[in-house]
Amino acid sequence: MLCSDGTKKLSFGGSIKDGDLVIVYEKRDVMKAVKVSETSVLQNRFGVFKHSDWIGKPFGSKVLSNKGGYVYLLAPTPELWTLVLSHRTQILYIADISFLITYLEIVPGSLVLESGTGSGSLTTSLARAVAPTGHVYTFDFHQQRAASAREDFQSTGVDSLVTVGVRDIQGEGFPDEYSGLADSVFLDLPQPWLAVPSAGKMLKLDGTLEIFGHLRCSFGHLKFMKGK
Amino acid sequence: MDECRDNRALVDNNEAQTLTSEDIDEMRRQGVKGDEIIEALISNSATYEKKTAFSQEKYRIKKQKKYAPRVLLRRPSARSICEAYFKKYPHRIGFLRVDALSLLLSLANVTANSDILLVDMVGGLLTGAVAERLGAGTGYVCNTYLGSSPYPVDMVRTFNFDNEICKRIVRAPLRDLCLDQTGTSEKPDACNAELNVGTSEKPDASNAELNGQTSSISMEEMSLPSNHEAADSETTVSPQSKMGKTPKAGEKASEEAIKSWKENGFSSLIIAAPDADAWSLAKDLLPLLSYSAPFAIYHQYLQPLATCMHNLQQGKMAIGLQISEPWLREYQVLPSRTHPLMQMSAFGGYILSGTKICSCS
Numbered sequence: 040m041l042c043s044d045g046t047k048k049l050s051f052g053g054s055i056k057d058g059d060l061v062i063v064y065e066k067r068d069v070m071k072a073v074k075v076s077e078t079s080v081l082q083n084r085f086g087v088f089k090h091s092d093w094i095g096k097p098f099g100s101k102v103l104s105n106k107g108g109y110v111y112l113l114a115p116t117p118e119l120w121t122l123v124l125s126h127r128t129q130i131l132y133i134a135d136i137s138f139l140i141t142y143l144e145i146v147p148g149s150l151v152l153e154s155g156t157g158s159g160s161l162t163t164s165l166a167r168a169v170a171p172t173g174h175v176y177t178f179d180f181h182q183q184r185a186a187s188a189r190e191d192f193q194s195t196g197v198d199s200l201v202t203v204g205v206r207d208i209q210g211e212g213f214p215d216e217y218s219g220l221a222d223s224v225f226l227d228l229p230q231p232w233l234a235v236p237s238a239g240k241m242l243k244l245d246g247t248l249e250i251f252g253h254l255r256c257s258f259g260h261l262k263f264m265k266g267k
Numbered sequence: 268m269d270e271c272r273d274n275r276a277l278v279d280n281n282e283a284q285t286l287t288s289e290d291i292d293e294m295r296r297q298g299v300k301g302d303e304i305i306e307a308l309i310s311n312s313a314t315y316e317k318k319t320a321f322s323q324e325k326y327r328i329k330k331q332k333k334y335a336p337r338v339l340l341r342r343p344s345a346r347s348i349c350e351a352y353f354k355k356y357p358h359r360i361g362f363l364r365v366d367a368l369s370l371l372l373s374l375a376n377v378t379a380n381s382d383i384l385l386v387d388m389v390g391g392l393l394t395g396a397v398a399e400r401l402g403a404g405t406g407y408v409c410n411t412y413l414g415s416s417p418y419p420v421d422m423v424r425t426f427n428f429d430n431e432i433c434k435r436i437v438r439a440p441l442r443d444l445c446l447d448q449t450g451t452s453e454k455p456d457a458c459n460a461e462l463n464v465g466t467s468e469k470p471d472a473s474n475a476e477l478n479g480q481t482s483s484i485s486m487e488e489m490s491l492p493s494n495h496e497a498a499d500s501e502t503t504v505s506p507q508s509k510m511g512k513t514p515k516a517g518e519k520a521s522e523e524a525i526k527s528w529k530e531n532g533f534s535s536l537i538i539a540a541p542d543a544d545a546w547s548l549a550k551d552l553l554p555l556l557s558y559s560a561p562f563a564i565y566h567q568y569l570q571p572l573a574t575c576m577h578n579l580q581q582g583k584m585a586i587g588l589q590i591s592e593p594w595l596r597e598y599q600v601l602p603s604r605t606h607p608l609m610q611m612s613a614f615g616g617y618i619l620s621g622t623k624i625c626s627c628s
Contacts, residue, residue, distance in 0.1 A: 041378060041379075064586055064587065067586075067587060067588075067589065096625075097558045097559070097625055098558055098559035098625075099557075099558030099559030099560075099622070099623060099624045099625040100558070100624075100625045101624065101625065111586055111624055112559075113559045113586075113587075113622055114559040116376045116561060117373075117376070118373060118374060118376065118561070133370070133373055133374070134366075134370065134591075134593065136373060137366075137369040137370045137372065137373035137374070138365075138366050138369045138370075138595075140369065140372075140373070141345060141346050141365060141366075141368065141369035141372065141396075142346055142369075144344040144345075144346060146399055146400060146402055147378075147379045147400070147401070147402030147403070147404070148402065164373065167376070167378045168378070168400065170378055170379050170380075171379050171380060171404065172402075172404075245341060245342065
C-alpha cells in the first residue's frame with residue numbers, strides 16, 4: 040500500500056502479482072479485499088473469476104468472469120481499506136479520519152501514539168501520514184483484536200510503520216519509553232480523561248492531542264505546553 | 268453547582284463601572300500589569316458580585332482579551348493557515364474550508380514518495396498542504412496550468428518549508444505534460460487554450476487559428492528549454508548555495524521528471540479551481556494519471572461537479588465516483604455550557620472523487 044522504501048516511488052504503474060492485496064470493485068458500495076493467489080478463484084453474482092487471469096494485469100483493470108460479467112481490480116489505499124476491512128469494533132470513516140489527521144498536524148516522520156486500535160481503520164491512515172520515516176504506536180487492551188490488527192497491517196503492507204501493543208491505556212497510561220517523544224496522541228476511549236495526564240507526558244512541546252467521542256460526536260482538542 | 272443569582276435586578280445603563288478610561292490609562296502609564304487592571308475593574312464594578320458564576324467568567328474573559336491578551340506562537344500548518352484565510356479572506360482560497368481541504372488530501376491518497384498532479388487556483392494553499400504531507404524524500408507536487416502562466420501560489424511561503432520540501436514543489440504547463448515522448452503534438456485543444464479567468468472569451472474561430480500557430484511555437488519552446496533548463500538548474504543551484512539563498516518552491520519541473528510522469532503517470536490528482544470548469548480540466552488531466560490512481564476535485568458549486576461526474580461515468584473513465592459535501596460544526600466545550608457556536612459555516616463547497624480505471628480490456 041505504501042512505500043516505506045525511500046528509493047521506490049508510490050506508483051500504481053506496476054502490475055498485479057501473486058500475493059498482492061487487491062480491492063475487487065463490483066460497484067460503489069460493493070467492494071472486497073482479496074489476496075491474489077495463482078490457484079484461487081473469486082465467486083460472486085457475476086460468475087467465477089480466476090485469480091490467474093489477474094496476474095500481470097495493471098491495477099485498475101477490468102477483468103471478466105466465465106460468464107462474461109466483470110469487476111475492477113483496484114490498488115489498495117487507506118480509503119478503500121476503511122471501506123472493506125472487517126469490523127471488529129465500530130470504526131472511523133474517511134470524513135473523520137481526514138479531519139483528524141489535518142488537525143493533528145501529522146507529517147512524514149511524525150511519531151504518533153494511538154489508543155484504542157480497534158479495527159485499525161484510522162491506524163492505516165495514520166501509517167500513510169507518517170510514512171516513510173515516522174511510526175505509529177497503537178494500543179488496544181483486547182488481545183485478539185490486537186492480533187487481528189497486526190495481521191491486517193501485514194496484509195496491507197504497513198506493518199513496518201505500525202507497532203501494536205496490548206495495554207490498557209486508561210488504566211496504565213502510555214509506556215514511559217515514549218515520554219516527551221510523541222508529536223501527536225490520539226485517544227478513542229470510553230473514558231479518555233483518564234488517559235489525558237499520560238498523554239500530556241508523552242507529548243513533545245507543541246505536540247497535538249485529539250480525543251474522539253463517538254457518542255456525542257464531540258471533539259475535544261487540546262494543546263499541551265510543557266512546563267505550564 | 269447551585270446558582271441562586273440571576274439578572275432580574277441588573278440594569279445595563281453603563282453605570283456599573285466606577286473606573287474611567289482615564290483612570291485605566293493612568294494605570295497603564297504607571298506600568299500596572301494587565302491582570303492587575305482586570306482585578307481593579309472587577310473590584311470597582313457595582314454589579315460583578317450580583318452576576319452568576321458563568322456570567323462572571325464571561326466578564327473576566329472579555330476583560331482579559333482587552334487588557335491582558337495572550338497569544339500562543341505555533342509553527343504554521345495547513346490547518347492553521349487554512350483556518351486563518353477562511354476566516355479573513357475566504358474568497359482568496361475559493362472558500363475551501365479546512366475539513367474540505369482535509370478530505371481532498373485523504374481522498375487523493377497524498378503520501379510520501381508519490382507524484383501528485385495539482386491544479387491549484389486557491390493561492391497556493393492546496394500546494395502547501397499537499398507538500399506538507401508529501402514531505403522530503405522523493406516524489407513531487409506538480410502544479411499544472413493551461414496556457415503559459417502558472418497560477419499564483421504565494422501562500423506556499425507561509426508554510427516555512429525547508430529546502431528539501433521546496434525542491435519537491437514544481438510546475439509544468441499542461442502542454443508539456445500532454446506531449447508524447449517523441450515530441451510530436453497530439454495535444455487536445457485544451458492544452459493550447461488560454462484559461463480565461465474574468466477576461467472576455469475569445470471566439471472559437473480565432474482559437475482554432477491560435478491552436479495551429481501555437482503548436483509550432485510550443486514545439487520550438489520545448490527543444491530550447493530542455494537545454495536551457497539543465498543549464499539553468501545547474502547555474503542556479505551552486506550560486507544559490509554559495510549565497511545561502513533558499514531554493515524557491517515552484518521551480519519548473521525537470522525534463523527527467525516530466526519524462527518519468529509520462530511513463531508512469533501521476534499517482535493522484537487534485538483540482539481546486541473555483542473559476543474553471545471541472546469537466547474540461549478533468550478530461551485532459553485524467554489521462555495523465557496511472558491506472559487505479561485516485562483523484563479529487565473541489566468546487567464551490569454542485570452543478571459543475573455533477574456534470575463532470577456524469578461525463579466521467581459516460582466515458583467510463585473512472586469508478587467509485589461520489590460527490591461529498593463536507594459539514595463542520597464547531598462547539599463551545601465548557602462544563603454545563605457545551606453547545607454549538609451561534610454561527611456556523613454552511614458553505615464549504617463540494618468534492619467529486621473517484622478512481623481512474625484502465626480502459627483496456
